[in-house]
Amino acid sequence: MKTKVREYKKRDYMGLIYIAPWLVGFLLLQLYPFIASLFYSFTQYNIMSEPTFVGLTNYITLFKVDNEFWNSLKVTIVYTIYTVPGKLVLALLVALLMNKQMKGINLFRTIYYIPSLFGGSVAVAILWKLMFMDDGVINALLTALHLPQVQWLGNPDIALRTICMLEIWQFGSSMVMFLAALKQVPQSLYEAAQIDGASKLRCFFKITIPQITPIIFFNLIMQTINALQSFTSAFVITKGGPLKSTYVLGMKLYNEAFKNYKLGYASAISWVIFIIIMIVTLLLFRSSTGWVYYEDSDEF
Amino acid sequence: MKKLKKVTAILLAITMVAGLTACGKTSNETTGKDSSADTTASNETSASSTAQDQINLRFMWWGGDERAQATLEVIKKFQEANPNIVIEAESLSSDGYQEKLTTQLTSGTAADIIQIDPAWMPGYVKSGGEYFVDYNQYSNIVDLTTFDANFLKNNGNFDGSQYGLPTGLAGSALIYNTELAEKIGLEFTQDLSWDDLIEMGKKVQAYDPNMYLLTVGETLLVKAILKPYLQQLTGNKFFIDETGEMGFTQEELVQALDYIKALYDNNVIAPISSIISYGDELQNDPKWISGDTYVGMFCFSSTAKVATAAAPEQTFKAAYLPKMEGAKDDGFYCNCPQYMAVNSKSANVEAAMKFLEYFYNDQEAAEILGTVRSIPATSVGQKICLATGQIEGITKDTVDIAQQFKGTLDLGLSTEEEAITMQKEMADQVAYGVATPEDAAANSITLFQNYLDSKK
Incomplete structure (x- = not known):
């Protein structure tokens, strides 16, 4: 018996050693900054001197004085509203195409997944910037087609949509999950519906969609969180401009922290973003009882 | 169940240790700096026992390829003449440079020799961090008389302390x-x-x-x-x-x-x-x-x-x-487009000054550097660049x-x-x-x- 206990003990330690890289990373690079940022959000801290406690001042300034925050919040919400449905619809459509049995389908699946492998990378953002600059390839194509050129990045009314297109283009990971879900839909349901004379469109809305709602829900949550935290594309492509039209909350947070050295204020912004994400996620979970179908629960 | 408890206990213990490490920020920050200095010091001691007074310096700057190549060449020539000094080059992009520099200065990990934008210097000096060395205290190593006195006073001088040396006009x-x-x-x-x-x-x-x-x-x-x-x-x-x-x-x-x-x-x-x-x-x-x-x-x-x-x-x-x-x-x-400053936390200020003397006042260095940081600010640099025909054209005309x-x-x-x-x-x-x-x-x-x- 003693030997067995010792074996367990040894195995426990081994397990801890195996997960140590993640554990240390999590504690030092995620948990500690998470807690520390809460403390700093109640301080005035410019990195060059010690933080001083200021109570709720940062939060009050954020909500009552700083108009830029409201603009950033608006930009972030618009960005989320554009990108999340856009990405999900595109991912589902491509997944439906990829679900067909045809020659070389695996190659197509890989090709469509590639943009997601570069997801959020600086290199892709730079590529996007070069493509959409005034003398970029997109305007060259428009000129070749005798269409007027567009100031994709210079026009404040268009710049945000250009950034959104980049985000939507990276639909691969959602697509793969949709594809897996589509494969799980029992063929017997379609066969039964066809016998009853249901059209393909009706099958799609009455069988396919309800059957994959758990994956739609999962993708919706993940992409919403992702969109509310967006930073890289706005930072690399437009630096938040022109006229703050792409100044998402992530950009504001970065600039307050590393350009203006208001780390306490930036921490308060990060907590507001966290709370917004938490509320949105909770609301989505609440709503899920009405539209997400779980086979084992037998109800929506 | 017992096993679960043990795992939980270990996890909690690790969390506590990590938490203690994290919470003791102020003391850690101080000891962190001290220990890094100690490490440098002990490294130096051990280095001196192995390779006669080997001194390591870090030099950070931003700029394009032309500037990087010329600066690396100057470092190489300096190292040939001073085999006991090794300079680690940190050639960076201007994008994100200030953010990196500020973080490094406050955490005590900045390079020994630093290229700085004149616009940033007042903020650093005003913060009271005493990040930079006053060149006046090392005028026996770096010859400041080759700069125009008035130009020097207007560039990098803060209440009599010369924290930055202008690189050019x-x-x-x-x-x-x-x-x-x-x-x-x-x-x-x-x-x-x-x-x-x-x-x-x-x-x-x-x-x-x-x-x-x-x-x-x-x-x-x-x-x-x-x-x-x-x-x-x-x-x-x-x-x-x-x-x-x-x-x-x-x-x-x-x-x-x-x-x-x-x-x-x-x-x-x-x-x-x-x-x-x-x-x-x-x-x-x-x-x-x-x-x-x-x-x-x-x-x-x-x-x-x-x-x-x-x-x-x-x-x-x-x-x-x-x-x-x-x-x-x-x-x-x-x-001037930039200053050169020496980190006050540097363990080798004198060696850094020796390099900067070469960088600013040596004819060989002046010839290599040319106008990569605009028209040189020293009489030595200007004389060499004029003689080699490097000061001409649009740069000279705009500066004039x-x-x-x-x-x-x-x-x-x-x-x-x-x-x-x-x-x-x-x-x-x-x-x-x-x-x-x-x-x-x-x-x-x-x-x-x-x-x-x-x-x-």
């Missing part, structure tokens, strides 16, 4: 395409005024509505138009550092913004939406390269060569900078013109990143036409006041 510049100017019949006279620019712009538009007198980026719109215009109008710096007040009234700010509006309304300057995606690198604009759209460009003397090199088929000249009639201040001035302007050097509150961002946003609103000069001025004055209050 630079200023705002206005360059123009001589062929286009001749075709259109434009004359850039020595007494060029701001109003002349408007009239010349109208002439260009009359000649060809697709052409513009100038292309100006966001940064230069503020640094070469808004601020010099206001300084000439008021005789004050943008923000008066001594009092923490604005150097202008709302009416004066509206007047300056009205001028910017007139530049865009009359198509003197190319629309901002068409050039914004090039950032401050307007030489990448194909319309600039082709030489058929813009007659001239506002730039810096340190970037004039890059701008003209981008359009090799065109010929360019330096124009006089604009000045209003009855100006209370020249508005423009000649300062900038030196004729004796405006009040505006470094401090108005050149901190937050202030520059606000100034750019204000000018952008007028340039894009989304706000009238009156509205932009009123909104910005509130923001400027909040900013100045936060700095008190």
Whole structure:
């Protein structure tokens, strides 16, 4: 018996050693900054001197004085509203195409997944910037087609949509999950519906969609969180401009922290973003009882 | 169950240890610095016992390939002459440089020798962090007499302490395409005024509505138009550092913004939406390269060569900078593009000074460096560059013109990143036409006041 206990003990330690890289990373690079940022959000801290406690001042300034925050919040919400449905619809459509049995389908699946492998990378953002600059390839194509050129990045009314297109283009990971879900839909349901004379469109809305709602829900949550935290594309492509039209909350947070050295204020912004994400996620979970179908629960 | 408890206990213990480490921030920060110094010291001791007084230095700078190659060559030559000193080069991009430097300075991990933008230095000095060494204390190693005393006093000197050494002479510049100017019949006279620019712009538009007198980026719109215009109008710096007040009234700010509006309304300057995606690198604009759209460009003397090199088929000249009639201040001035500073936390300040003496005052180094950091600030550098024909062309011409302007050097509150961002946003609103000069001025004055209050 003693030997067995010792074996367990040894195995426990081994397990801890195996997960140590993640554990240390999590504690030092995620948990500690998470807690520390809460403390700093109640301080005035410019990195060059010690933080001083200021109570709720940062939060009050954020909500009552700083108009830029409201603009950033608006930009972030618009960005989320554009990108999340856009990405999900595109991912589902491509997944439906990829679900067909045809020659070389695996190659197509890989090709469509590639943009997601570069997801959020600086290199892709730079590529996007070069493509959409005034003398970029997109305007060259428009000129070749005798269409007027567009100031994709210079026009404040268009710049945000250009950034959104980049985000939507990276639909691969959602697509793969949709594809897996589509494969799980029992063929017997379609066969039964066809016998009853249901059209393909009706099958799609009455069988396919309800059957994959758990994956739609999962993708919706993940992409919403992702969109509310967006930073890289706005930072690399437009630096938040022109006229703050792409100044998402992530950009504001970065600039307050590393350009203006208001780390306490930036921490308060990060907590507001966290709370917004938490509320949105909770609301989505609440709503899920009405539209997400779980086979084992037998109800929506 | 027991097993689960054990695992939970271990996890909690680790969390507590990590938490304690994390919570003891202040003490850790201090000991962190000390221990790093100790490590360096002990490393040095052990190094000295193995390889006679081996000294390691880190040198960080930003810049393009040409600057990097010349600097690396100088480091190599210095190391050959001083085999006991090894210099680790950190050649970086200007993008994100300040963020990195600030984090490193505050955490005590910055390089020994640091290239710094003059606009950042006042903020570092004012923070009381004592990050840099006063060169005056090492004048026995670095010869400061090769710099013009007055220039040195205006560049890198803070209340008598010389924390930065200027790398060269630079200023705002206005360059123009001589062929286009001749075709259109434009004359850039020595007494060029701001109003002349408007009239010349109208002439260009009359000649060809697709052409513009100038292309100006966001940064230069503020640094070469808004601020010099206001300084000439008021005789004050943008923000008066001594009092923490604005150097202008709302009416004066509206007047300056009205001028910017007139530049865009009359198509003197190319629309901002068409050039914004090039950032401050307007030489990448194909319309600039082709030489058929813009007659001239506002730039810096340190970037004039890059701008003209981008359009090799065109010929360019330096124009006089604009000045209003009855100006209370020249508005423009000649300062320097960067400082070199030595980290006060460095364990090898003397070795760093020895390198900088070579960097600034050695003929061999001066020849290698040439004008990669604009026209050298030392008499040694200038003499060598003149002899080797490196000081000629557009860089020299623009610096010569900038030196004729004796405006009040505006470094401090108005050149901190937050202030520059606000100034750019204000000018952008007028340039894009989304706000009238009156509205932009009123909104910005509130923001400027909040900013100045936060700095008190």
